Every structure is written in C-alpha cells, then in structure tokens.
Amino acid sequence: MALHMVAGEGEDSYAKNSRLQEKAMLEIRPVLEKVVTDVCAAVCPRTMVVADLSTSGPNALRFVSDVIRVTGDCCRRSRRDPPELQFFLNDMPGNDFNSLFRSFARRSKKMAMAPHYVVGLPGSFYTRLFPGRTVHFFHSSYSLMWLSQLPTELQTNSKIHLNEGNIYITTTTPPSVVRMYQEQFQKDFLLFLKLRSKELVSGGQMLLTFLGRKKNSVFH
Template identity: 35%
Template sequence: MDLEKVFHMKGGRGETSYSENSSLQKKAADKVNHITVEAIKEMFLESKPMSLCIADLGCSSGPNSLSNIKELVNAIERESRKLFERAPEFRVYLNDLPTNDFNTIFQALPDLYRELKKGRNHGSPSIYIAGYPGTFYGRLFPDKCLHFIYSSNSLHWLSRVPPGIYNEQGDSTNRKSIYISENSPPKVAQAYFEQFKQDFSLFLQSRSDEVVVGGRMVLILLGRNGPNYVDRGTAFLWEILYRSLAILVSKVRC
C-alpha cells in the first residue's frame, strides 16, 4: 500500500472531521508554545532576514496550523517593534501529503488575515501562504531556503508499514494486531524501531539541506514515559480501534 496516496486525516468541517477533533493536538502544541516562540525569536534576532520563510510540516486540515502561524508572526512583529525596525515579509509553506484536505485550510485564510490586521495601524503584515504537498520523508524544498521549520504531532507517523513485521510467506507476525501490543513478539517492536530510525534520519538529512545557516527547527511528536513500548498513555486508543475493526470484520458476510 502506498501510504502517500491514501493516508490523510478526515477532511472538511463536519462533526467527525479532524478540524473538529484536534483539540488534543493543540493542547500538546500549546504546552511548548513558549519554546516555539523563543526559537523563532532567537533565529530572527541573529539573522534579521528581510523575507522570513516558515514551513509547517504535517499541517493537516484543522485550525491548529494557522493558529500557530499567527503566534509566530505576532512574535516576530513584537520583536521588530522593540528594535524600531520594519517587520520582515513572511513566506509560509503548509506541507502535508497530497491527499490532505488543503481546501479547508485555504478557506480559513481570510479569517487569519482579518485577525492579523486587528489592532494594527499600519495594516496587516506581508504574509504569503501556499500549500506544499508531498511527504517530508525526503527533500521538499530548494537548498537553504527555510528559516524556521515546525512540525507538530506528525513525525510519529511512519512512511510505511515496517517490512520487518512480515515472515517469509508475507504474513504478519503481529498476531492479528494493528499496533505494538502486549502480545506482540519482540521482532515487531524492533521492526517499528528500525523503520522510525530510518524515517527520522532521512527527515533530518533532508531538512539539513533546506534550512539556512542559523535556522531553527521545532519538532513535537508523540512519545512515552518509559522504555516499555506498551504504554497505556498511547496504546489504549489503538486497542479500541483494533477491537472495533475486529468486530466490524467479524460481521462481514461472505
């Protein structure tokens, strides 16, 4: 299965859409918002670019990405006022897989522009936003063009199902489970680890070519509290999903 062609969050703005069910992701990002803001401020004060380029990798289709962009723009404008200097223009690239619902984000742009214009006597900041579809496990942008890279709740998604979970006959060794469970053999956990290591290394290598000297990167991703890969803080959601799918399959009539 080519995940790049089929994998995406639920689009639109309906009751079951990602847009209406992403408050948990926003809460996680808000917890480290001070780190994100401080990182882009440090970069700006060191280099003071006239045109500041930001990339949000794994933007999805909800309101969180634009909310974060507003925070970053406001932070840089505050620093510019302190220095009695004109704020830079902002180039923002919103990246996700090609099947992502970019239209929902684009439809929210007028609201973002209105919010950025509020309370500004000199008008809204110069900000240019574009969608940038493609997998971030590989090169996306030209050499040395990004000043700030941000990714929240995206990098725990792997580029593919780890091939190491299959035996020589092509059958899964994960005992009919869809995640690393208490019943999974050690080989399964190792396969997921190797795939993550490969993906994350490629991600970092690709970004190192794209970010300017002195640029910054903030990555927020799902983790666990201890060395045990079966963590109740994350695994219980997968268990609920697995049981739901198992019940659904059991009711299918041939």
C-alpha cells in the first residue's frame, strides 16, 4: 500500500498542516543560502538545475523563491548574468501535483520573479530520477526518514504483530524491531546517496534535512 499526503487545500490537507516542515525550512535558510551561493560560484552554469525531493504545498513555493532570490543576489555581486533556473519538484505519483501548480500560478501573479521553469517529477527518490551529471543542487527536507518499504522481516504474517498498532518506533517497540528499521534505513540511505552521486554534476551540492529524536529508551 502506498501512503501519500492528504490532497487539496482543505483544513485536513498537507498544505494547511505543514507548520513543522515550515519551521525546519526557516531554521536552515542560512545554510540554504550558503549552499546555493557556493554552487553558483563553483559551477557558474548557464542553466542551473535544482531538484526538490518531496517538498510540497507552500514550503515548495518558499524553497523556489529562496533559490531564485539567492541566485540573483550572488550574480549581482559578481556582476554576472543570472542562469536560467530549472526546478524539478519530485514526489510520489499519488500526491497532489495539481494543487501545487495552482498555488504556483497564484504566486506568480502576486509578485515579480526572475525567469524560471518549474515542472513536476513523479517517482520514488529511491530510484534514478535524472540523467547522469545533470543536477546542480538537490534539496530534501523532512522526507528521507520515510523508508522505501517495511523491513522485509516485518512483512511476514508471523512477525507483523511485533510492532502492532504503530507505523514508527515507539517506547513499546521491541529492540529487534528497532534494529530492523535501522538496517532498512541504512540500506535506503546508501542507495539514495549512490543514485544522487550519479546525477549530481561536479561541484554540485545536496542539502538534506532529517527529522529525528535526541534520545529514547528503545535505542538502549
């Protein structure tokens, strides 16, 4: 079963319930500005390809706006013409791309923005998404803690009850199940890095933000 965020713009939608993700993006904004500036200085592309992996709703708008702003500032300081910006917004096929692009259309009418191009890219980021050496900047905020699948050992009927009633690690989760999730994350993250390393240009960068926990007895 593939899970996805609540679509649309209603009270229960992801677009209206993503304040935690918004807070994270605001906190890392100085890091984002440095990374985009470094890419502009190191690569200086005529066309800059930016991929946002699984950011949706108003946070995707904020990300695109920040990259455009920082790129323009960087080029003005160095007295260079800004590159053309190509944004790829990636998410699972079942997610709501229609609402996302309607919000972009409304935003573009309200404010003048530098020329840029935004397209949707459906698909899992645990697969290849781009041709080799084509992306200058990868961004992912609060997405990579989602695994590619349930740990294999938990997919059998005899063991699925071990974490019954939960879709994440809690204080009642047995240590054996914790290890299964940790091993699955290690496999998934290694795969993610291998895939992105093939797609990233020389001098390109990634900015990845994770949701985690400081301490919990289930890890002891």
